[in-house]
Amino acid sequence: MKYMATYDMMESIRVTNEWLGSTAKAAYSYPVFGLSMNPMVAMAAAWGEVTERSFQRMVTKPDWNINSVVAEDGRDHLVDVIVEIEKPFGDLIHFEVQGRPERPRKVLLVAPMSGHYATLLRSTVISLLPDCEVYTTDWHNARDIPVSAGKFDVEDYVLYLVEFMKHLGPDTHVIAVCQPAPLTLAATAYLAEEDPQAQPNSLTLIGGPIDPGAAPTEVTDFGRTVTMGQLEQHVLQRVGFKYAGAGRMVYPGLQQLASFMAMNSETHATAFYDQIVRSARGEAHEHDRHNRFYDEYLAVMDMTAEFYMSTVERVFKNREIARDVFEVNGKRVHIGAITDVAVKTVEGAKDDISAPGQCVAALDLLTGLDPSRKASHVEPGAGHYGIFAGKSWRNNIRPLVLEFIDANMTHERRKLEFANIKSLHAR
Known part of the structure; x- marks a missing residue:
């Protein structure tokens, strides 16, 4: 795992998902779809909105916002x-x-x-x-x-x-x-x-x-149970060329986030599905409870x-x-x-x-x-x-x-x- 390629692969997966979300949001928010009575159009646009925001937040350092x-x-x-x-x-x-x-x-x-x-x-x-x-x-x-x-x-x-x-x-x-x-x-x-x-x-x-x-x-x-050799082999990676720390050995934040979410995968899946439904109904907003929590939770650092x-x-x-x-x-x-x-x-x-x-x-x-x-x-x-x-x-x-x-x-x-x-x- 100690290679730049694996770090860049994780970043590529993140960018791809952000792009898919952005594309779905843009495509299904096109005005002509307003004529459609199919609820799946609004759900697709809402999925894109929530997905884009989620994957974008993973590489954005939150502001303190204490004015x-x-x-x-x-x-x-x-x-x-x-x-x-x-x-x-x-x-x-x-x-x-x-x-x-x-x-x-x-x-x-x-x-x-x-x-x-x-x-x-x-x-x-x-x-x-x-x-x-x-x-x-x-x-x-x-x-x-x-x-x-x-x-x-x-x-x-x-x-x-x-x-x-x-x-x-x-x-x-x-x-x-x-x-x-x-x-x-x-x-x-x-x-x-x-x-x-x-x-x-x-x-x-x-x-x-x-x-x-x-x-x-x-x-x-x-x-207590995992060995240091196992940790070194399976969780450490080198920062890819996209960042100033290229070549530095790190425990990637994206990898840790995946572990965090896997521990309570059902809870997180329900939270994101509910947010998509709220967004499709027009009930979600920029600073609602879901966004306030996940804007911070998804923002991870190496x-x-x-x-x-x-x-x-x-x-x-x-x-x-x-x-x-x-x-x-x-x-x-x-x-x-x-x-x-x-x-x-x-x-x-x-x-x-x-x-x-x-x-x-x-x-x-x-x-x-x-x-x-x-x-x-x-x-x-x-x-x-x-x-x-x-x-x-x-x-x-x-x-x-x-x-x-x-x-x-x-x-x-x-x-x-x-x-x-x-x-x-x-x-």
């Missing part, structure tokens, strides 16, 4: 997406709210690098913006990164996080969602030994596989082969972080070195990706942290997506996370919060 936020003064304030640090494999970005006093809560939201773009956390960012200065990691699509930029594995990922945390300073509150939770914990431990003054004030780990062996799921079973392989081998198979034997640049990272950072874990009771028990395992590794600075929460009835973007996040988890941040805010930040409140009342 404004309402502040305490009741006014809409424009939001600018500012790149704070630009690096080959990912940027640190800031959602800067124009004309609003700086928020005392400075939050670094660490987005997953697991096949989807950081915009998967759009609703999470929107929910935090009114109360926080929000920064997030914006990982790049590996197919667009030239081979000359070098490698990017789990150790490089940790060092990126270390650099971002140092840039933001010690009054930062870090929230890691899903995949980056173990590596963010390792980055914090790395700082605890190398630069203690740069550690964040608090660390919230949401639904992450700190110890994948604590509660088996389909994901952990796959990681991961570097070394990042994917090292994640499977070191995080899932060898459980290096769970066993506290993880190394960065040949130096062992001791989780127990964290003594000044408050840590909270959040899990969903019905999470079938990072099951309850996997994330809370982090607290047992924090042997140097006072128990009063540890906290955990299991959200009843919540699945994986719900604990960071759904109703459970908005109604229950977000308030708890903000309370945790406030309880571990530095004196200087508290003074800033008081000054902002005083200024608001003065108006």
Whole structure:
């Protein structure tokens, strides 16, 4: 599988399906067909519309689409997406709210690098913006990164996080969602030994596989049973000539998307059929529930082969972080070195990706942290997506996370919060 030809073949299949959808949409939307009473004409045009949109979204990076936020003064304030640090494999970005006093809560939201773009956390960012200065990691699509930029594995990922945390300073509150939770914990431990003054004030780990062996799921079973040789042979490919990363070894996003959809093929097939029917009846629209979900779900990115392989081998198979034997640049990272950072874990009771028990395992590794600075929460009835973007996040988890941040805010930040409140009342 490790050939450009197989990568280009997948892209050719995608382009062909997009073209077929576009052709059907154009042909069966021709005005003369308006005279036809055959419902299959409208169904064919609707099939073309849904098909074209679906396959087009697979190579389009979604926009953040966060234009404004309402502040305490009741006014809409424009939001600018500012790149704070630009690096080959990912940027640190800031959602800067124009004309609003700086928020005392400075939050670094660490987005997953697991096949989807950081915009998967759009609703999470929107929910935090009114109360926080929000920064997030914006990982790049590996197919667009030239081979000359070098490698990017789990150790490089940790060092990126270390650099971002140092840039933001010690009054930062870090929230890691899903995949980056173990590596963010390792980055914090790395700082605890190398630069203690740069550690964040608090660390919230949401639904992450700190110890994948604590509660088996389909994901952990796959990681345990498949061999590294099988993965290398069957899932890795070289980027084709169409993209700037031509020749780079990657785990293709299209291949991962096929795996995602195969796991719930009946659900997805029903959703697309229903959307075609709605479109044929004229009931579908640009921003309906189906399009909002699938515009994000179908937008996939390639991961570097070394990042994917090292994640499977070191995080899932060898459980290096769970066993506290993880190394960065040949130096062992001791989780127990964290003594000044408050840590909270959040899990969903019905999470079938990072099951309850996997994330809370982090607290047992924090042997140097006072128990009063540890906290955990299991959200009843919540699945994986719900604990960071759904109703459970908005109604229950977000308030708890903000309370945790406030309880571990530095004196200087508290003074800033008081000054902002005083200024608001003065108006």
